[in-house]
Amino acid sequence: xxxxxxxxxxxxxxxxxxxxxxxxxxxxxxxxxxxxxxxxxxxxxxxxxxxxxxxxxxxxxxxxxxxxxxxxxxxxxxxxxxxxxxxxxxxxxxxxxxxxxxxxxxxxxxxxxxxxxxxxxxxxxxxxxxxxxxxxxxxxxxxxxxxxxxxxxxxxxxxxxxxxxxxxxxxxxxxxxxxxxxxxxxxxxxxxxxxxxxxxxxxxxxxxxxxxxxxxxxxxxxxxxxxxxxxxxxxxxxxxxxxxxxxxxxxxxxxxxxxxxxxx
Amino acid sequence: xxxxxxxxxxxxxxxxxxxxxxxxxxxxxxxxxxxxxxxxxxxxxxxxxxxxxxxxxxxxxxxxxxxxxxxxxxxxxxxxxxxxxx
Numbered sequence: 001x002x003x004x005x006x007x008x009x010x011x012x013x014x015x016x017x018x019x020x021x022x023x024x025x026x027x028x029x030x031x032x033x034x035x036x037x038x039x040x041x042x043x044x045x046x047x048x049x050x051x052x053x054x055x056x057x058x059x060x061x062x063x064x065x066x067x068x069x070x071x072x073x074x075x076x077x078x079x080x081x082x083x084x085x086x087x088x089x090x091x092x093x094x095x096x097x098x099x100x101x102x103x104x105x106x107x108x109x110x111x112x113x114x115x116x117x118x119x120x121x122x123x124x125x126x127x128x129x130x131x132x133x134x135x136x137x138x139x140x141x142x143x144x145x146x147x148x149x150x151x152x153x154x155x156x157x158x159x160x161x162x163x164x165x166x167x168x169x170x171x172x173x174x175x176x177x178x179x180x181x182x183x184x185x186x187x188x189x190x191x192x193x194x195x196x197x198x199x200x201x202x203x204x205x206x207x208x209x210x211x212x213x214x215x216x217x218x219x220x221x222x223x224x225x226x227x228x229x230x231x232x233x234x235x236x237x238x239x240x241x242x243x244x245x246x247x248x249x250x251x252x253x254x255x256x257x258x259x260x261x262x263x264x
Numbered sequence: 265x266x267x268x269x270x271x272x273x274x275x276x277x278x279x280x281x282x283x284x285x286x287x288x289x290x291x292x293x294x295x296x297x298x299x300x301x302x303x304x305x306x307x308x309x310x311x312x313x314x315x316x317x318x319x320x321x322x323x324x325x326x327x328x329x330x331x332x333x334x335x336x337x338x339x340x341x342x343x344x345x346x347x348x349x350x
Contacts, residue, residue, distance in 0.1 A: 147283050147290075154291050157334070167334065183278030190284050194291060196333040 001034070003114040005107055006238070007136035008171075009160070011152030013123030015144045016173040019209055020231070021120035022050040027220040027235035029084035033115040036075065039089035040132040041122035042097055048088045052216020053078060062090035065102045071109055080221070095127040100134030107135035116238075125159055133160060139168040140200065145175055145186040154195055169200035171234065175248045176205050187249045201234035202248050203227050292329050296336045303327070310340060319346040 008021045018041075025037035039047035042062060048054045059074035064087070078084040090097065103119075110117060121132035133139060139160050143153035153170070160166045172191055179185035192199055208225030212218055219228035220235070226246065233243045298306070307327050314320055324343040329336055 147287055150287055151290060151294065155294065158295070161334070180280075183280045186280055186283055186287075190280070194284070194287050194331075 001112065001115055003107075003111045003117045004238075005111070005117045005119065005135050005137045006140060007040075007119040007121055007133045007138075007165075008140045008142060009121035009129060009132060009156055010123060010142040010149075011125065011156035012143070012149045015149050016142050016171075016203070017123070018046045018050050018120050019213070020140070020142050020171055020173070020203075020234075021047060021118050023218045023220045023228070023231035024235050024238070025084060025086075025116070025118045026051070026078075026081065026218040027232045028116050028118075028238065029078070029081040030220065030232075031235060031239065032082070033239070034083035034113070035116045035118065036085040036087060036110060036114050037118045037120065038087045039120050040098075040103070041120060041128060042089045042131075043091065043094040044122065045089040045091045047120045048076075048086060049216065050213055051078065051086055051218060053086050053088075054216070057088050060088045060090045061106075062093050062097045064106060065098050071106070095122065095131065098131050100130050103131045104135045125155065129156075129159070130163075133163055133165050136165050139165050140171055141168045141197070142171045142173055143191065143195075144173050145180075145188075145191055147186075150186070150191055150194060157195060157197060167197045169198045170195060171201045171203065172199065173203045174205040175202055177248050180249055189249070199245075200237055201230060202245055203230040203234075204246070204248050288331060292331050292336060295331070296329055296338075298329070314342055317348075318344045319348060321345050 008017050010017050021037055025035050029035045037047060037051070038061065039045060040061070048057060053076050056076045059069040061074065063069045064071055064074050074087050076086045076088065078086065107117060119132050119136065122128035141153050141156060143149045157166065157168055160168050170192070172188055176185055180187045188199065188202055204226050206225050206227035208219045209227050219225050220231050222228060230246055233246070236243045307325065310327070311320065311322055311325065321343040326341040328339050330339060
């Protein structure tokens with residue numbers, strides 16, 4: 001097995017990178033894949049808490065890079081699933097503690113062991129982002145349908161292309177069908193028109209996500225939520241399955257328009 | 265968004281329409297930042313160059329930066345009024 005390394009980034013903070021990383025890692029593990037999620041947001045550790053693994057941290061990413069521990073020692077196994085692991089970020093260091101070269105070396109050590117390696121990028125365009133995309137085979141860009149988020153996503157897509165990791169696939173997060181119908185929110189087509197990259201998923205704004213972060217149980221684990229379903233669909237598409245998009249725009253032309261984007 | 269609700273609004277712009285327009289504009293600027301002075305120089309040199317070959321209406325020239333997919337497009341719209349006398 002040789003892993004596919006996927007970095008999840010956005011530019012703008014707070015649009016759902018960590019939520020996406022947690023849910024996609026879990027969903028892929030639920031599909032029977034062997035997955036490791038890596039929190040590359042050094043100094044602002046979050047992936048552990050969203051995945052409910054915060055009490056199990058002994059070593060972290062910086063410890064591995066500095067040789068304080070072996071790779072295996074920093075990997076936390078999620079006991080709820082077959083083959084899901086987490087490498088947490090350091091909390092008391094910052095992004096300069098790791099270089100893009102360190103990240104490439106680290107990932108190379110793990111490629112043979114896993115099906116998927118998911119890297120949660122920090123917000124921004126500096127060292128943390130560069131560290132996170134250095135080892136990527138593919139990049140997912142998360143945005144919400146808001147002017148500032150889309151603008152930052154555009155910049156990030158440009159940087160990803162400049163690093164020759166592009167162009168990336170888009171996850172459009174926190175859509176509100178009620179606002180779209182009223183004409184008070186950009187719809188999927190608007191965002192894709194402007195960013196001009198492939199769409200890999202649309203996720204509705206869903207209270208279930210808040211609840212899932214409260215409990216440390218990613219939404220994909222239960223069957224009840226639309227956001228959970230959306231993330232499971234994205235995970236399926238990552239493995240090559242063709243899955244129709246959930247209609248969040250409230251009109252039929254959406255489905256016809258995006259039917260050619262079912263692939264991937 | 266359906267035609268009916270648009271009719272009710274009397275074809276006024278929704279906030280989504282405004283957002284889309286603003287985004288298009290801001291992204292063109294973000295992607296290619298040509299300072300106004302530089303744009304001016306570009307226009308002047310372009311006029312000089314084209315004028316070597318044909319006669320043009322300098323006041324009718326329009327040079328715009330627009331978006332095309334992930335790229336930008338510089339379009340020069342130049343009215344040609346005649347050929348140079350030999």
